[in-house]
Amino acid sequence: MDQLFDFDSTIALLSFPAVRTALVAGAILGLLAGVLGPLIVSRNMAFAVHGTSELSLTGGAAALLLGINVGHGALAGAVVAALVLGLLSRRSSEHDSVIGAVLAFGLGVGVLLLWFYPGRASNKFGLLVGQIVSVEFASLALLGGCAIGVLAVLAVIYRPLLFASVDPEVARARGVPTGTLSLVFAVLVGVATALGVQTVGALLVLSLMITPAAAAVRITANPLRATVLAVVFAEVSAVGGILLSLAPGAPVSAFVTAISFLIFLVCWTISLVRGRSRGVATAAVAVPAVPR
Numbered sequence: 001m002d003q004l005f006d007f008d009s010t011i012a013l014l015s016f017p018a019v020r021t022a023l024v025a026g027a028i029l030g031l032l033a034g035v036l037g038p039l040i041v042s043r044n045m046a047f048a049v050h051g052t053s054e055l056s057l058t059g060g061a062a063a064l065l066l067g068i069n070v071g072h073g074a075l076a077g078a079v080v081a082a083l084v085l086g087l088l089s090r091r092s093s094e095h096d097s098v099i100g101a102v103l104a105f106g107l108g109v110g111v112l113l114l115w116f117y118p119g120r121a122s123n124k125f126g127l128l129v130g131q132i133v134s135v136e137f138a139s140l141a142l143l144g145g146c147a148i149g150v151l152a153v154l155a156v157i158y159r160p161l162l163f164a165s166v167d168p169e170v171a172r173a174r175g176v177p178t179g180t181l182s183l184v185f186a187v188l189v190g191v192a193t194a195l196g197v198q199t200v201g202a203l204l205v206l207s208l209m210i211t212p213a214a215a216a217v218r219i220t221a222n223p224l225r226a227t228v229l230a231v232v233f234a235e236v237s238a239v240g241g242i243l244l245s246l247a248p249g250a251p252v253s254a255f256v257t258a259i260s261f262l263i264f265l266v267c268w269t270i271s272l273v274r275g276r277s278r279g280v281a282t283a284a285v286a287v288p289a290v291p292r
Helices: 006-015 018-041 045-064 070-088 092-116 121-129 137-166 168-173 178-195 211-219 223-246 252-286
Strands: none
Touching: 006 223, 018 045, 018 137, 018 178, 018 211, 018 223, 045 070, 045 092, 045 178, 070 137, 070 178, 137 168, 137 178, 137 211, 168 178, 211 223, 211 252, 223 252
16 A cells, blocks of 8 residues: 555656656646546547547557557557548437447557567557557657647637537527538547557546536536536546556556545535425425415
């Protein structure tokens, strides 16, 4: 237990450039996840994010096998996955089945590529659950550049995308290109998901992309407030998870997942208490006066 919360070791490890680089990477990922997360939740895309993360694993495994930057491979895999899922699942009725089919195929290919890789087993494990020492300056530059690109595109399409997310039928009737927006947003989510592979890992990237936003929308229906809260929750989860993982040298994703889920439980409890309070108040108002 002492190894899990060794404050002195954590402070000492913060002097290493690789650790500081990982913290910057975590902060960038937290920002991206917080901004995109509420839109993902409102569009019911949690399963799509999971599918995209699995295919980013396939791209990362291919890059590992070819000896190139894992971040580039994961990014390519996620973008291809987003495009394939967007093109094959035009109708909402077939959305989940298409994601399941593509996810299973891509994950199978990824496992095969990892089996072919002759290098260290820690590199394979890091793709699954994250490894902060794998975040190098080149990876950080890629992360920062992609993050700027994602936020810039999102700023351009945010208003029509929010409209299409809240009320897609009305947005379509008013001429909003909902299909194109969905495809562009899927690519943005794919890029953001791929960027988390080296830090959080492909299997548990949902702990950043979904859980903080799901917690935020439990306590507010305002899109702006939900986005701000999601960013705060994601930053606390990402940076806090990295800090807690330093002393024991454990996978980052375990701590990120624990923090984000704890935040979700707190927000869920708050929303539950609020709901009961409103229910009691409504019942009190609705009680009819007893006639004399």
